[in-house]
Amino acid sequence: MENTSTRRTGQVLLVWGLLVVAANLRASLTGVGPLLDRVQSDLGLAPAVAGLLNTLPLLAFAGLAPLVPGLAARWGAERLLGGALVVLALGVAVRWIPTTAGLFLGTALIGAGIAVGNVLLPSLIRRDFPTRVGLLTSAYATVMGGVAAVASGVAVPIAQAAPGGWRTALGCWVVLALVAVLVWLPQLRTPGPSGSSGPGGPGGPGKPARGGQRLPWSSGLAWAVTAFMGLQSLGFYVIVTWLPQVFQDNGVDPATAGWLLFVFQVIAVLASLAVPRAMRRARDQRGLAAVCSAVLLVGYAGLFAAPGWALLWSAVLGLGGGACLVLALVFIGLRAPDAASAGALSAMAQSVGYLLAAVGPVVFGLLHSLGSGWRAPLLLMVAAAAAQTAVALVAGRGTVLPARGPRPEPAVPAAKSGVSNGR
Incomplete structure (x- = not known):
């Protein structure tokens, strides 16, 4: 009885730890956009240099993601994630230093810390809660998106009211x-549930394995999951970077354009809460992922055809975008047979996906500069959403086999676990 109670307490602490970690994975990034003009003016940065504040973390995500499974195998997922949180805290603190070098060094450290969390959270959920992959993924995506929305909304008021201005806001x-560091400390002292394999390889939670699992580059299904992750990430970062400007150029005042972006993020959070319930009613995720991707397509097409209906298209894009983010993360857990494979798939999907996300806003802006207005860039997003809809029909079903290494543990039977339908 005591062991059962101790185990339950440990799982509760782990869930809280994962959610507090999730709360840190976007907030320090989404607060930059509303303050970018102040930062640029104060430090005398050229527009291209200032743009690196948004691009640098995405490049860190792409570059570091493939390394995470091997590092987790060597040090243990819990220790690696704890170290990443310390790096993240250090990066936010360094960014407070009133110099250009401090701003960019801090941003790089933030990107490195978040990159580790991005990869490890899906595999930790797959390892320790195999029967609740969809529910917990939705929960952490909701927390992540909700705090990110708050961060973007309070950035300017804090900068206006607090000593230190935008530096304090960041x-x-x-x-x-x-x-998050404090809440995660218990995971460094106590092992997780026994009999599972860690995200970096076999050997049990928190125990290093002999080597990390290779990324499944040869798997067509892995590439479908990667493409879905990349295309939905591209859409999100294009929206948060350019949507207010698109609205302003169509007659919306700057303050209203900022609130419309907030509406997009809030509806995205609400949509992410609805995904687990929808998944429970389906045998797999193909239809749901295709429908949600098609909603994004409608939003981009509507913005192209009738940009004056700004509130409607903000809501539609938030509805599709929030659901697709959760589905992209859920695919990592549900398409993998065990936590080690989930870590490898997560690294692959996020390395390529965030590289595509980093390029997307640049290409979107370049098309605007070369053309006449926003029609060509929006047509690009219509094409991207159409491709995402097609990819969803592949990414929503099946299992990615590990590239090499020991035979993975058997997946929990779908009828008993609810893994296949996201419960």
């Missing part, structure tokens, strides 16, 4: 990062 998130 640096205040160190408090949340330190809270």
Whole structure:
């Protein structure tokens, strides 16, 4: 009885730890956009240099993601994630230093810390909660998106009211990062549930394996999951970077354009909450993923054809975008037979996906500069959403076999676990 109670307490602490970690994975990034003009003016940055503040973390995600499974195999997933949280907190603190070098060094450290969390959270959920992959993925995506929306909404008011201006608005998130470090400490001292394999390889939670699992580059299904992750990430970062400007150029005042972006993020959070219920009613995720991707396509097409209906298209894009983010993360857990494979698939999907996301806003802006207005860039997003809809029909079903290494543990039977339908 005592062991059961201890185990239950440990799982509760782990869930809280994962959610607090998730709260830190976007907040320090989404607060930059609303303050970018102030940062640029104060530090005398050229527009291209200032744009690196949004691009640098995405490049860190893409570059570091393939390394995470091997590092987790060597040090243990819990220790690696704890170290990443310390790096993230350090990065937010360094960004508070009133110099250009501090701003960019801090941003690079933030990107490195978040990159590790991006890869490890799906595999930790797959390892420790194999019967609740969809539910917990939705929960952490909701927390991540909700805090990110708050961060973008309070950035300007904090900069206006607090001593230190925009530096305080960016640096205040160190408090949340330190809270995450404290909440995660129990995971460094106590092992997780026995009999499972860690995200970096076999050997049990928190125990290093002999080597990391290779990324499944030869798997067509893995590439479908990667393409879905990349295309939905591209859409999200294009929207948060350019949507307010698209609205302003169509007659919306800047303040209203900012609130429309907030509407997009809030509806995305609400949509992410609905995904687990929808998944429980389906045998697989192909139809749901295709429908949600088609909703994005409608949003981009509507923005192209009738840009004056700004509120409607913000809501439609939020509805499709929020659902597709959860589905992209859920695919990582559900398409993998075990946690080690989930870690490898997560690394592959996020390395390529965030590289595509980093390129997307640049290409979108370049098409605007070369053409006449936003029609060509929006047609690009219509094409991207159409491709995502097609890819969803492949990514929503099946299992990615591991590239090499020991035979993975058997997946929990779908009829008993609910893994196949996301419960």
